Amino acid sequence: MTENEGVYMNGIVKFAPFVALAFFCFGSQSLHASQANSTPDSCLPASTNILAAQYPCIYPDRRVALRISAPDAQHVQALIGGGGAQTPKMDMTKDADGFWTLTTPPIVEGFHYYSIFVDGVEMSDPGSQTFFGEMRQISGIEIPSPVPGDSFYQIADVPHGQVRSVLYFSKVVGKWRRCFVYTPPDYDRQTQKKYPVLYVMPGYGEDETGWFNQGRGNVILDNLIAAKKALPMIVVTEDQFTALKPGEAPLVLGGRRPAGGARPNFGAYGQTFTDVMLTDLIPFIESQFRALSGRDNRAMAGLSMGGMQTFLTTLPHLDKFAYIGGFSPGVPPNAFEAIEKSPAPFNAQVKLLWLGTGTVEKANNPNIFVLHQALDNAGVKNSYFESTGTAHEWLTWRRDLQQFAPLLFRSAGH
DSSP: OOOOOEEEETTEEEEOSOOOOOOOOOOSSOOBOOOSSOOOTTOEEOTTBOTTOOOSEEOTTSOEEEEEEOTTOSOEEEEESOOTTTSOOEEOEEOTTSEEEEEOOOBOSEEEEEEEEETTEEEOOTTBOEEEETTEEEEEEEEOOOOGGGGGGSOOSSOOOEEEEEEEEETTTTEEEEEEEEEOTTTTTOTTOOBOEEEEEOOTTOOTTTTTTTSOHHHHHHHHHHTTSSOOOEEEEOOGGGOOOTTOOOOOOGGGSOTTOOOOOGGGTTHHHHHHIIIIIHHHHHHHSOBOOSGGGEEEEEETHHHHHHHHHHGGGTTTOSEEEEESOOOOTTTTHHHHHSHHHHHHHOSEEEEEEEHHHHHHOTHHHHHHHHHHHHTOOOEEEEETTOOSSHHHHHHHHHHHGGGTTGGGTO
């Protein structure tokens, strides 16, 4: 489950990117991004801007300059990366021409959602691309990382795979569903070759687009495969939250549940998607793509509640999966209780159990580290990773994937 983490540390704003906030369409106020004035020379337009938009722009020290036109507004604020009274809204200043501007404190590197509030109404920045997160389309900004090692998620001059949007019919829910499928760079050349498959899940408030948009999962795999650090593999993303049988209530957290709507059943969370995956998705992928079958050729991982979904799907079905990854995962109650009591069968079956968290996240909520220690003490084999300086956010999960993928399928004879 996502968390609201936003604190000032050493002059840097640390943000968690997922918070449930009310969102409204705004029609009465003229709001647009102005490109009439160029940005300061040292403030470069964000890579996540729409075509030709000069704002938002980012200074070398990772301060962000915002600028919008809302001449009739009385009060404009910006919120980058979080809320819940922990990450503050920041007031913007109006000039004589009706432009509202703000230069933020330095912001931690990586991807962050953000919103503009005009007279209390939340909206996207017209100068930014939007991404599906926090249960809606919302502005996003990529803050360049000063860490040389973070180049792993930048597009490089290497062979690139393809990401395909694919429809398949689910007998379990009785509807057509969409997944995204990454095929590695040599997929269309090596036409007799079959590949192992990683299924990777989004967190709450996101969907099947997240891992290849915000997460840059395809770029990470391209770079790892080119460097021969990871084996070529197929990667499939889906949205477990929309896997609902007729009459089944969606899982809606916080205050966003429709009035009178049924309360989400956390006790049943994950079961429907597990059925979809085992009955529909895996057979579809293995029949429509050159995918290897068998547990040794399947991995599943997920971030936040996608990690919870991973545990709910894989732990009762170890005959289907040999590799399991939790990236800042939610941990189902008693999920590992039987395994801790009798670790030998689990250790014999599972080739990798991966647990990852950010150091800032750990300081606020050490549950992943506590699970790692408990598993260690019980003799359950697991690999534990901490992402330095990051919270419950995409840079943590990008680093998780970069470290996790090279460990996959090494013992399957590929």
